[in-house]
Amino acid sequence: MAGFGSGSEIASVAATATVPVTAPPETPKLPPGEWVKANLFSSPFNSVLTVISTASLGFIAWFFLSFIFHPIRQWNAPATNLRLMMTRAYPEEQYLRVWACVAIILVLTGMSMAVWRAGSTMPVAGLGRKLLTTGALLVLLTLLAPFSTGATVQWLAAALVVVAIGESLRRIADRGEAERTVSTLTLQVVALAGVVTSLWVIPFGHHSYIPTRIPQVMEEPGTVALSTKLPWTIMLAIVVAAYFGGALLRDRLAKNTLRVTLVVLWLLAPPVLVYLILRDPDFDMGHVIGTDIPIFLAYAVLGSALLLWLTRPSTGEIGRIVAAMVLVAGFATFLSPMRMVLRLDMLLLAAFALAAPTFAGGSRSRNRYTGAWLLALGVMSWLITSVNTASTVKVPGGFFIGGIAITFMVAIFTIVLSVPLGIALALARTSTMPIFRLLATWFIEFVRGIPLITILIFFSIMVPLFLPRGMHLSEVAAVVIGYTLFSAAYMAENIRGGLQSVTRGQHEAAEAVGMTTAQKTVFIVLPQALRVAIPPLVGHCIGVFKETSLLAIIGVFDLLYIARIVIPGQTEFMGSARESILFIVPIYWIFCYTISKASQRIEQRTGLGER
């Protein structure tokens, strides 16, 4: 190959694999004693700092441990109310639906991990060192904790087991010539298997809570209930099986098809899961056959005929006039009393009719367009029918579900809906069209100037009052809409930052090859802008997830509300708010940390900062 840039090392290394690369000399590892001396006690000042901070850390640890393990702590409060924290009052006999949802999510997770080749490897020696450190920390904490002698001995024994495993791993790693590595995925599965096994083996206690008028708490010694340990064991098996299934598909199918399919499935998952948990429409088949299907058929036949005519290239200007008349007819239906489904179908037909000239062409594209109409009409008819039909799942109270389920539901729907809205707002704000720019700017500045809690209160209390008579909006839906608008305004600003990082040269290059503005935006500008915007967007998503706890203020039974109000209100667990709140802290943390870790992986994958 001809000359290489002296300045771009990557280029020359990538282009000529034959160039011998000499590795930099390895910095020798200091023995522990010298490392401590060099890093912690290098100067008198440094030594004082080390002593003071170690003492403070020790004190804080001691304080926390004495709080957690104090005999008066009612840890059986969160333990007994675990089900309440997960799903609140969801009927027990319908729990199979919840497990089905968890299974769907785990199948998608396992397959995605295989298809995107998640996980990495870590050296066995490093794992051994980590376990040694963990064991040492465990010993330290055990000695600080206010345990009885028996408990201390048990914990020390556990710590010693960890230390022993760590040391033997280190020995094994040192024995061979080549560096031994272990897959982090294997480690995670082993860890999860350990947790699941502990459910069967370790006597955590059998807690159950019966929410009758006079709540009864039953606590028996032994392992956890079968209704907990059995499903989780099955779930672990499902995720492992899904991973191997995904790996099989990965090797057999085209990479892109598989990835696109999975992304679509992930996007479809939230509404499908909500449907699965809450809706089992109790269809009145007589009504469906007598009314719904005839309406569908009428629209299908007449609409298809209209669209086939409109998409003929020869129809021309008169087609547009007819399409506009359909739109007017659609709005006119609101003037006289009739079934809502008739009006909505009419509006959908108007939308298709207006777009028809764009898709005019040969018979193949006309048929395809008519097919799209039939599909959209079918989905909409089915949705309208099923929304209007009562569910067989009877849940007490105004809110159908609660606990971590509602936390997740609100967070996921808000994030999924606000990403496209945020992108649209950011594009509008940077657009050359003044109307869009003005509207987007005003919207963003307006929404950002209002506290989130105000928006949530407004949408949960005020919006239902403004709705026309006879129209109902569930409170959760109202809250999600408000939260989405709020979140989209912030996302738009993050994405706008990304859009501005795309250089003028990129715009010019795209224009110079003849791309339209839409093509330029989709293929050139947005991919680069979103890549830059990943870190702030993930930060925002973590914020959205955590701030669902504000729902507690407007009386939604989310995780925080249950921990702070519901559980301490039970007669058996009066005033146990501290335990419950401390219990939900790691729950929030685990999910936020997972999101953060995942985003780091995505950044590495997309090569942020490398290219």
Added chain:
Amino acid sequence: MTDATTTEPTGGHSRDLSGARDMIVCENVSKWYGDFQALDKVSATIKEQEVVVVLGPSGSGKSTWIRCINRLEIHQEGRIVVDDVELTNDLRNIEQVRSEVGMVFQQFNLFPHLKVIDNVSLAPIWVRKKPRSEAEEQAMALLERVGIPEQAQKYPGQLSGGQQQRVAIARALAMEPKIMLFDEVTSALDPEMVKEVLDIMKALALSGMTMMVVTHEMGFAKEVADRIMFMEEGQIVEEGTPTHFFENPTEDRTKLFLSQIL
């Protein structure tokens, strides 16, 4: 067109293009940036298959001019007609002109998030509506032509500057343009990479492409140009064949420029 059969390897200036079609017509094109006049009544006609090299000191309006030809800059007065399509605010005209005019930039402007092959095949697929397989085949043929087929699956950031600029040329050629514009394409390159890019441009000129080249490479201008235009302060000061331009320029400003550069 006689070049293809003669033995003379380069240098279009001996050929007779008087019968050829007008590809680019500029009439009294003027442009201002605020109060600063970047182009001052520029008029020129460029024939089919002609290779025009635009010279001039920096800030003389050369780049502005060729960027006006595919409307990356908007001229405020005068007319620009490219292949019988006049550039107005009509978006359809602009898109038609842009899909027929290829442009290569000083800073390459490759799409960093796409592989080399996708950089080249993206526009044919979406603008020309070619099937993906056909577009990729064509992209590979073009990469072959610019001498870097083995880099097809890499990202632009992994290539050297010269290789990147060659990909940029392939990307412009993938749209099968009738005209190629080169805006100081070797200025950002390390000296040892200039030749590999100039060689491709020479081959392109030989193949009969209509080209407008803004450059500081005098050797290239002498060897390849049919006509040289010299610009200063937004005006075309002098134009003529390379022999005329380098050996007996008429204008004092041209002489001054040549004395500084040669």
